[in-house]
Amino acid sequence: MSEVVQVGTPSAAGRPVAVRDTKALVAKSLKRRYAAERRFRLYGVAAIAFAGFCVAVLFVTIFSNGYTAFWQTNIRLDVTLYPQDIDPQGDRSPKALSTANYQKLIKQAFGDLFPDVQNRREKRKLFDMISPGATFVIRDMVLKDPGLIGKRVQISVPLSDDIDQFAKGFIKAETPESERRVKDAQIDWFQRLKDRDLVVTEFNSTFFTAGDSREPELAGILGAIMGSVFTMIVTLAISFPLAVGASIYLEEFAPKNKWTQLIEVNINNLAAVPSIVFGLLGLAVFLNFFNLPRSAPLVGGMVLALMTLPTIIIAARAALKAVPPSIREAALGMGASPVQVVFHHVLPLSMPGILTGTIIGMAQALGETAPLLMIGMVAFIVDIPGSPVDPATVMPVQIYLWSDSPERAFVERTSAAIMVLLCFLIVMNALAVVLRKKFERRW
Template sequence: MTKDRFKNTALIQASLKKRYARERRFQMYGKLAVLAGFVFLFVLLFDIVSKGTPAFTQQHISIAVNIDVDALGVSSTASHDEISKADFSSLIKSSLREMFPDVKSRGDKRQLYRLVSIGAEYDLRDKVLADPTLLGKKQDIWMLAHSQAASYLKGQITRVIPEAERKVKNQQMDWLDRLREQGRTKSSFNTTFFTYGDSREPELAGIRAALQGSLFTLMVTFLLAFPIGVFAAVYLEEFAPRNRLTDLIEININNLAAVPSIVFGLLGLAVFINFFELPRSAPLVGGIVLSLMTLPTIIITSRAAIQAVSPSIREAALGVGASKLQTVFHHVLPVAMPGILTGSIIGMAQALGESAPLLMIGMVAFIMDVPGGVTDSSTVLPVQIYLWADSPERGFTEKTSAAIMVLMGFLILMNALAIILRKRFELK
């Protein structure tokens, strides 16, 4: 009898030992999974930040420009229109040739001219228009460097890379080194990135048009999706009868939340553009499409928030004589509002990062001008990132990563706003 008892105790101890070992292994697997997730996230963020940080600086080259009225083809008392039509490009080219008189061949001259951006002539024109007294004078003017020259000045391209594998040639590097030794190069914060629209030239490309388009698109999305989604959730949860029709509606709402986003883009193309003939590539259509995509998320999260309200609140309100409508809007909704806002902001953040449905309605177009309203042609930040990522120019690589950083910043702000609003409503 005693021997059987010892045997059972040993079996139990062995079983417990195996169970504790399995629990320790499971905890270890969980810790390894969390660690792997953080490692992958760190690698992703490090790659994006390291590639995108150089885009927030721009390089300038000081050129000794002789603003000769004869070279411009204007008089010293030229009017505003005459100065606007003057050939400032030739003036910059002649100034570069004067600074590097040893450049003789046509091919070398083309390489020399590519040290400065194509937008330099417009910057010089604007300077002269702002101060016509510059006509006939010679002075040093800081001009935006070409993206290829800027990549060398930033240290992204070095002589270690074979000349055949880079667009910045050795001769251009020699000229840039000479300018650097003379103190004719400088680095500054890239305001162009936030104030300009898209451009074929990487050094002139910015995200202002995409940011404005995203703002208008999200505004339309919120104005449509939030009130419709919340009222639909309130009706389904508080007023709708429980029958087959409401069950069918609930099933369809849950199914719509799992529909691929590109399907909503096809819907927008077929219905809003082809049938209703709304303007193509406009934030109005983009906002309507994204609101349809966001509605199921808002309805589901709002219903969950309303369900979480304690029944005692409803019973207390009804007990003191409040109507069903007063109970819902004066008592239930204020308590459920933190969850409703959290779900709505998360749905809006999802809409901000969507590109597939907007590609289908034409918001992939090359847009330089900043949209002034919801019916103007526009693009959005995710689509702008897609366009730059598909560009073969090296200068757009850093622009792509920088735009991703801006988009991630907005997503973080929206999630932080959701947390702050939820905490404030919970305190109330």
């Protein structure tokens, strides 16, 4: 009762109460408060608009630079597969078929289109217009069906990257001849081919089915994609169970003392270690000590797993912490053992958070190049890796290598590769959203 007396009559405390116009004061301060709120909203909208603009510029740039890479200028050639050139012995042995001089056939077929070109130098210029990959097209055809030998076949072979760039308009005829890679004569021949309706623009399937190459028109992203896929599988297989196990132990079972505190600080610091340091660690431990294969996705995945671990551990611990204690108490009160509490209740409830952290970590790992530098994955590798121990490179490395190449045609391929990488990231993030929604539970 004594409290009520004090509140009811302030004057009883012996303090005179000044008369204020509270209403006016509040109205005045309200105006200021609303203004502050409006300003804050404005900052937010402006920031989002600016960010959106930047993203739009980025995407438009990449897309406008890169979409042409998905098309390739080809030429339709009628090639006669003379048996005496392909298989002089006539035994149709695979060795003979795969080592035959197909280039001669191509040159013959292409040269027949321009009977007026006789000069050796001119001829060389002429044959430069066709990609060296054309011979592989015929070889693969013959190897697949030796019955074609002796027949005349129509094939579509890629033109060289310079002609392709000219056809796409990136090399302009107005540029002085000495400053462009496509000579006047070649422009003239190309025009003649076009007039005879032999030039076709086709979907560049090579880009998605081939490994890297020195010739842009033969270079593809599949090798890098497979390298990335193997690397990511290894990374996920190592880092996810390790990180979840570590965070469960630290969060639910480990005693809280200075040792665990030290470990916690170290984990948080590890997340901020420059990624190349992990590469050095991988070089010293995995390659030099354990003698694991160089340039292999296995080692790359292990190094990236080390780099990803702290990210997942931090996210997983936060997710485990966010599970309300009432759920733990309920399970403990039912007589569940601590392990049952974790695996029946806490872990399923924290899965959305853990998965989000994992995907963030994986996306980070997918875009990483520096640690791979140290273990030999920043390399020119033509073959498409078939297993995690084959030499391989990964997508960001491929992008870096192409962006460094002088050929004009690699510019568009760089952008195209970035598009592919972005697609993978978008798919991964979409997957994260879907998984989160699937596992999400209310309490």
